[in-house]
Amino acid sequence: MIRGAVLGSPVAHSLSPRLHKAAFEFLGIQGEYDAIDLDVNQLQDFFSTKGNDFDYFSLTMPLKEAVCTLDVNVHSLPALINSGNTLLKNGTSWDLMSTDGSGFLKALKHDQVIASESTLILGAGGTARAIAQSLNGVSKNIDVLARSSSRREAIETIIDSSRCEFKSWNSDINFADYSLIVNTTPAGAADLLSERITMREDATFFDVIYKPWPTVLARKWSDMGGRVINGLELLIYQGIDQLSLLLKQELNYEEISQHLRKALAS
Template identity: 30%
Template sequence: MVAPRRCAVVGRPITHSLSPVMHRAAYDALNLDWSYDAVEVGAGGLAAFAAGLDDSWRGLSVTMPLKREAAELAVHRSDDVAFLGVANTLVREQDGWHASNTDVPGALTALREAGVECVRTVRVLGGGATAASLVLAAHRLGALRVTLQLRDPSRAGETLDVARALGLEVEVVGLETPVVEHADLLVNTIPPAATAGRAHELVEASGAVFEALYDPWPSPLLRAAEEEGVAACSGLDLLVHQAVLQVVAMTGQVVDPQVLRVPAFDAVAAR
């Protein structure tokens, strides 16, 4: 039997996190006497927090604004972490913390679950760590061209650098730029309210939709996708699949995604 260990999700703000209900459900299903908490840790505080943990601690799920700090803290980085410079998972091994990014494979699983197996053109609303991870996921589905739409195009740096490093053809435009070309995949990483007035316009010009956020639920884009009959997956789907991979990394055991999906969707529905 695996000895009791401690894990947690860290970041700020953290009270909204669904990670505790998912990971605790996984531990119950796997008959593990482990604990999983939510701990608020602000920017610049991850290294000090990690240094204060005793040997009972096994893993950390890392959310904003600590994903870059997690990558820097680790003694070993997965290929995706080394490429992106951000990590959402830290697992303590004998030589220190090992960092991985389960957002990328989690996104791939969510897309394939929605029937999206291949894309060539991608439209991304927003920038930052999430957008960069999803551009990498899209590249692995065959993406060749990406359009980045931001309220301030000068802030596309992080995602733009990733797209260029992947050899993608890239265009950066303003968020309100009219949609004139079809995209195989629409990715949204900005607050859903910002797309409310254009949801149908954006969805009609897309072969599939990836709505990375889940508050409010369902978002305007997800509603429009359902009404238009366009394949879609959500931030909840991503959250479930990346958490499944975190459970494997931390416990060494495989759990059915449905074990995590039910409490996560129930928690969102209750909000």
């Protein structure tokens, strides 16, 4: 019996339990998966006292940075971006990994989006840094529009094979300069930017949020005729990546993702 859970706050809206249970069913695995509401101050105590009752954890806001401080084996990617979304039990120890970036690239591939020109990332938190690192050297230009300058150094450190510019939230942004825009900010944080949207015909808007849906930005982009990718796609592919790591086996992403879309839509 495999036991997992998503940790974060709030998590009442999370579709991770439905996703992982549906994946267990598809793969013929006996498993349980819960949603546990924890804030940053509760993480250490929970992990110390209850961690060994589980085989793996998915981390969401606001724990993706805090989890890096636990006494676990932090792999090179989460160490670089100071963000992890996957904790796997490994014997008597734990491994911290990140599947946000790899899941993001698989979601782009599924929608046949090529991120080779100019990308704008809204936000500079853990998910943003994972996505920025995954596009490093893939997208020629990566600009990051952040609400705080405190993460400028962290962003500039992880992007060394693409041109990168860190922009303040009030910068005069021309959305039409970008072929890919990725929103990683919390629900509602970027709504006012919808008043400034201009777009190019070949551009794609990827919103990592899936609830509430559509977001104000996603609706505006769609109404203007642009391509929009729902955050469910990131949830699906980063989740399959987690299961592949947990089970230590290659999975058929196309078959599983089709099953999970149906399960999440029901």
